Amino acid sequence: MRYLGNKTKLLAEIEAFAKKRGISGSTFFDCFAGTGVVGAHFKRLGYRVYSCDLLRSSYASQVALIEVSEVPSFKKLFAQKEFKRGFTFNSFKDAVKARVKAGAHPRMARAVTILQRFVEPEEGLIFRNYAPSGTHGRRYFRDDHATKIDGCLLRLRHWFREGVLSKHEFYLLLKAVLEGSDRVANIAGVYAAYLKKWQSNTKGQLFFPTPEIVPGPPGRAFCGDVNELVEQIYCDVLYADPPYNTRQYAAYYHVREVMAELHRVDDIAEYEKKLYGKTGLRPYDDLKSEYCMRRREDGQQRCEKAFQQLIEKAKAEHIIISYNEEGIISNEAIGRALARFSGVKNFDARRNYRRLRYRRFRSDSNGHNGRTYKVLKGQDADCVDEWLFYGRAKSAKIKKKSLK
Ligand SMILES: C[S@@+](CC[C@H](N)C(=O)[O-])C[C@H]1O[C@@H](n2cnc3c(N)ncnc32)[C@H](O)[C@@H]1O
Secondary structure (H helix, E strand, O other): OOOOOOOOHHHHHHHHHHHOOOOOOOEEEEOOOOOHHHHHHHOOOOOEEEEEEOHHHHHHHHHHHHHHOOOOOOOHHOOOOHHHHHOOOOHHHHHHHHHHOOOHHHHHHHHHHHHHHHOOOOOHHHHHHOOOOOOOOOOOOOHHHHHHHHHHHHHHHHHHHOOOHHHHHHHHHHHHHHHHHHHOOOOOOOOOOOOOOOOOOHOOOOOOOOOOOOOOOOOOOOOOOOHHHHHOEEEEEEOOOOOOOOOHHHHHHHHHHHHHHHOOOOHHHHHHHOOOOOOOOOHHHHOOOOOHHHOEEEOEHHHHHHHHHHHHOOOEEEEEEEOOOOOOOHHHHHHHHHHHHHHOOOOOHHHHEEEEEEEEOOOOOOOOOOOOOOOOOOOOOOOEEEEEEEEEEEEEEOOOOOOO
């Protein structure tokens, strides 16, 4: 999935970094989870994973990847009378078969195919706010894609509220809708703006991918500020990949956030009235991250203060930090916090630090919003260094007593 800071390409490196430092254990906390891919990777390795993120859209992925370890039954969904006849159609059976052939579990394939083929389009909030024929003429989604997304979100909302879908079933299907929608969104990587011209990715059909069920011990996902949670999670490994610049994820992914929280909204009309500005932004004061704030308070940047507090409160034996060379927290500040955590005077950069070079995710790679990136001296404009840091707790302060 396109997501700022997505670590899919660095998973093997992060695993190797951990192994090289002799890290082992049974619990892993991915505390800025984003897409959830890092937690999912360590779940596959056998860890019981905790994960957390501020955003609801991330929470959908986290539940699907981290909490679900077995394909749910979808019993009540499959028993819905309205689908009985449709299940006998060859077109439905073929669509399910095609997904199974591509590796999906038959029940999972059947559930997603219901959304894909039986749920009727509706003119709902997504159409009204993010499609050209909607109230505001915005061009995030083609009209037909927007109405299909609305149809599915409203159905999921209804099924969730009426108990037709369990929590796991709901989030698996919501993840499918979020990912399918993302593939046809008319954006340059992030939802901060839509593009005037329809991009080639918007031309195809809206297809909901079948969510993968990640093997491994079932974990636990959280939605909220990690600094408020971290003290309650006792883990062997804490992995922290905080935002590294002043761009708030809640603003950059606001349309996804709206999609991911509609099921929680009681009064959609009231909620909709609050969307504002050129892009139909969801008000996001409640989702602002301290890690994106460089303003100084009491002689310290807010992002550095938040980071320092996180490390001080961590109940982990091992800490791995991912950060970006272009980030607003200095590597000295990261090193200082880890040295304190390890009870040593100076951070040992030779042993506990690694630089990884990789091709950057460019949300504006086609140059549509004209942003230019700061290119560090001696650096290729398309490459960026990711830093990995390691710290080990000074004492056995870890009691295995996490939240259930
Ligand atoms: C660099 S991204 C993480 C990317 C992730 N490792 C991946 O591979 O997809 C940073 C994430 O931190 C989240 N975030 C920012 N501030 C947070 C906070 N205080 N508590 C929890 N999550 C936060 C953002 O919503 C964003 O998803």
